[in-house]
Amino acid sequence: MEELLKWGSKVGINLPEGIEFVKDEKKGITAICTSAKGLQNPRISAPLDALITGDLAEKVFGKKDNVLLKVLLAKLKFDSEPTLVDGIDLKAKFTPYLNALPNVVDSPIVWNPREIALLDNTNLSNSLKERFFSILKQWHDMIQENEILNSVQLELKHDIELFQKWDQLSIQQCYEEIVMKTVQLTPAHWCSFSSFLWSHLIFTSRAFPEYVINTGHCKKSSIMLLPIIDLLNHDYTSKVEWSTDNNHSFILSLLKDDIKQGEELFNNYGAKGNEELLNGYGFVLENNICDSVTLRIKLPLPVVENILKTEPSITLPIIDDFTTYAFDVNTKQNYSTKTRTAEDYKDGITFLLQKSNDVSLTSLLQVFTFLSKHDQETIGKSIRPRFEGLQGLRNALHRKLDDLALPTSEDDYPQYEVKEYRGYCAKIYRDSQMKILKHSLDVLKSWEKEWLKDHKSQLLTMDKVLKYDTSFADTELSACFVNAEEDVGFDSTFDLFVLWIVVKTKNNSFIKKHQWVNEDLQVYTENHKQDGKLSTVTEDSQAFYHAYFPHGNETITLDQTNLALNFITDNTFTRSSGSHETILVSLTH
Numbered sequence: 001m002e003e004l005l006k007w008g009s010k011v012g013i014n015l016p017e018g019i020e021f022v023k024d025e026k027k028g029i030t031a032i033c034t035s036a037k038g039l040q041n042p043r044i045s046a047p048l049d050a051l052i053t054g055d056l057a058e059k060v061f062g063k064k065d066n067v068l069l070k071v072l073l074a075k076l077k078f079d080s081e082p083t084l085v086d087g088i089d090l091k092a093k094f095t096p097y098l099n100a101l102p103n104v105v106d107s108p109i110v111w112n113p114r115e116i117a118l119l120d121n122t123n124l125s126n127s128l129k130e131r132f133f134s135i136l137k138q139w140h141d142m143i144q145e146n147e148i149l150n151s152v153q154l155e156l157k158h159d160i161e162l163f164q165k166w167d168q169l170s171i172q173q174c175y176e177e178i179v180m181k182t183v184q185l186t187p188a189h190w191c192s193f194s195s196f197l198w199s200h201l202i203f204t205s206r207a208f209p210e211y212v213i214n215t216g217h218c219k220k221s222s223i224m225l226l227p228i229i230d231l232l233n234h235d236y237t238s239k240v241e242w243s244t245d246n247n248h249s250f251i252l253s254l255l256k257d258d259i260k261q262g263e264e265l266f267n268n269y270g271a272k273g274n275e276e277l278l279n280g281y282g283f284v285l286e287n288n289i290c291d292s293v294t295l296r297i298k299l300p301l302p303v304v305e306n307i308l309k310t311e312p313s314i315t316l317p318i319i320d321d322f323t324t325y326a327f328d329v330n331t332k333q334n335y336s337t338k339t340r341t342a343e344d345y346k347d348g349i350t351f352l353l354q355k356s357n358d359v360s361l362t363s364l365l366q367v368f369t370f371l372s373k374h375d376q377e378t379i380g381k382s383i384r385p386r387f388e389g390l391q392g393l394r395n396a397l398h399r400k401l402d403d404l405a406l407p408t409s410e411d412d413y414p415q416y417e418v419k420e421y422r423g424y425c426a427k428i429y430r431d432s433q434m435k436i437l438k439h440s441l442d443v444l445k446s447w448e449k450e451w452l453k454d455h456k457s458q459l460l461t462m463d464k465v466l467k468y469d470t471s472f473a474d475t476e477l478s479a480c481f482v483n484a485e486e487d488v489g490f491d492s493t494f495d496l497f498v499l500w501i502v503v504k505t506k507n508n509s510f511i512k513k514h515q516w517v518n519e520d521l522q523v524y525t526e527n528h529k530q531d532g533k534l535s536t537v538t539e540d541s542q543a544f545y546h547a548y549f550p551h552g553n554e555t556i557t558l559d560q561t562n563l564a565l566n567f568i569t570d571n572t573f574t575r576s577s578g579s580h581e582t583i584l585v586s587l588t589h
C-alpha cells in the first residue's frame with residue numbers, strides 16, 4: 001500500500017491529509033479518516049496520465065474498446081514483456097497499482113463447485129453458466145476479430161477448444177480448467193481466458209465511466225480504472241460527486257462536512273441489490289434497502305405483441321431497464337416501453353421486486369391479470385381475471401420461495417473447502433431474497449383481502465350457497481345421486497358449483513338471492529351463441545360427467561353438465577391459499 005501511495009503522489013494523485021488505508025478482513029482495503037479534526041468535504045483527484053483508459057488500449061491494440069481494455073490490463077499484469085506506448089513501458093509505469101489490485105474478486109463466477117452449491121436455486125446459481133459463457137464469448141470473439149491478437153491464437157488453443165465444447169462442460173470442469181488458474185494467478189498465457197477473467201472481474205468491481213472526464217467524446221459505456229480513487233468502498237447512503245477539470249483529471253468529492261476520526265470514507269456504487277453486488281463485486285450488504293428479487297417471465301412473442309397492442313398501460317420492463325454499471329449513481333432510470341416491439345422481449349420481461357415499493361408487483365399483477373383474462377373480459381373492468389391473476393402470481397412467488405428453501409447440494413462436493421466469507425455472502429443473499437418474496441406475498445394477501453371486501457356483493461362462495469339455498473343442500477343435490485352405488489364425495493367447491501348450476505337450471509329453482517346467477521347464465525349462453533363454444537362437449541366435461549355419473553344419469557345430461565362446467569370455469573377463480581376455495585364472480589351484478 002505504501003508503495004502505491006508513494007507512486008500515486010509521484011504521478012499527481014491528490015489525496016487530502018488525514019486518510020489512512022487499512023486492510024479489513026471482509027472489505028479488503030478501507031479508507032479511514034485519521035485526522036483528529038475530522039474531514040470536511042474531502043476531494044481526491046487523479047490526473048489523466050495516472051488513469052488506465054480505452055485510449056491506452058487503442059494505442060496497444062489499434063482499437064478503443066472495453067474488451068480490449070480488459071485485455072490490456074491482463075497483459076500488464078501477466079505478460080513478462082514490456083508493453084510500450086509512446087516509448088513508455090506501461091507495465092513498469094503501473095506496477096505499484098497492479099500489485100495492489102486484489103488477486104481474487106469474490107464473485108460466484110470464481111467460486112468452487114461446493115461454494116456455488118450454496119447458491120442452489122437462486123437466480124445467481126440458475127444463470128451462472130449463462131453469465132460465465134457471456135464472458136468467455138466476449139474473450140473468444142475479441143481474439144478472433146483482433147488482428148494483433150490473432151498471432152497468439154495458437155497458444156490459446158486449449159481455451160478456444162473449451163469455448164467450442166462449452167455445452168458439454170460442467171461447472172466443475174469450468175472451475176478446474178479455467179477458474180483455478182485465474183484465482184491462483186497462474187494463467188498459461190497473458191491473453192488466455194483465465195487472465196481475461198481476472199481482469200474482467202477487476203473491471204466489474206472497480207471501473208468508472210469514462211464520460212465523467214471525456215463528456216461527448218467517448219461512448220456512454222466506456223470504462224476506465226482510477227488508481228487509489230478505486231480504493232473507496234461502497235455505501236449507498238454516501239453522497240459523492242464525480243467531476244472533472246480542464247485537464248480531464250477525475251475528481252471524487254465526498255459531500256460530507258463532518259467525517260470524524262476513525263470513520264470510513266465511502267464512494268457510492270449506486271442503488272444496487274445484493275444479487276448485483278455479489279455477482280459484480282463479490283460482496284453483499286446486510287439489510288440492504290436497495291435489495292430486490294429479479295423475476296424474469298418468458299412469454300410467447302405473439303402474447304407480448306398482444307399486450308403491447310391492446311394494453312399499452314401495462315409496464316413491461318426488460319433487464320436493460322435495470323442494468324446499472326459501477327458508475328451509475330442514478331440507477332433504475334425511467335424507461336419507456338412505448339417504442340418497444342415484441343422482439344425486444346425475446347429474453348423475457350424482467351421485474352425487480354423490492355420491499356420499499358410495490359411498483360413491480362403492480363405491473364406483474366397486470367401481466368398475470370392479462371394472462372388470466374378471457375376474450376370477453378377487460379383488464380380495467382373485469383374483477384374475475386384480477387382475482388385469478390393474483391392467485392397465479394401468488395403461486396409463482398410461492399414456488400420461487402419454496403425452491404429457495406430446498407436443501408442445497410453442498411454435500412456433493414466434499415473435496416472443496418468453503419471460504420467462510422463466501423458462505424456468509426450466500427446466506428445473506430438467499431435470506432434477503434426470501435424476505436423480499438415473503439413481503440411480496442404478504443402484500444398480495446392484503447390486496448386480496450381488500451378486494452374481497454370491496455367486491456363482496458359480486459362474489460359467491462359455496463359456503464354461502466349451502467347456507468341460504470337449503471333445498472339444494474338438503475334434497476336437490478342428494479336426489480341426483482339416488483341411484484349411486486356408493487356414497488358420493490365432492491372433490492372441491494369447484495365441482496359443487498358445477499353440480500349446483502346443473503341442478504338449479506334443471507329444476508329451475510334458483511332462490512331469489514341467487515337469481516343473478518341465473519341471469520348471468522343467460523347472458524353467458526347468449527354471448528357464446530355465436531362462437532359455438534357451448535355446442536361442443538369438452539373432454540373435461542365428459543370426464544366430469546363420468547366421474548360423478550359413471551352409469552349415466554336419467555335426469556342430468558352431458559350437455560347440461562358441459563354448459564355448467566364452462567360457465568363455472570369462465571366465471572370463477574379458485575383461491576390458491578389454504579382451502580383452495582372456488583368463488584363465483586358476477587358478470588352483471
Ligand SMILES: C[S@@+](CC[C@H](N)C(=O)[O-])C[C@H]1O[C@@H](n2cnc3c(N)ncnc32)[C@H](O)[C@@H]1O
Nearest residue numbers: 026027028029205206230231232233234281283
Ligand atoms: C472499488 S473496490 C474498493 C477497494 C477494495 N476494498 C480493495 O481492497 O481494493 C471494490 C471492492 O471492495 C469491496 N467492497 C466495497 N464496498 C464494500 C462493502 N460495503 N462491504 C464489503 N466489501 C466491500 C469488494 O470486495 C469490492 O469488490
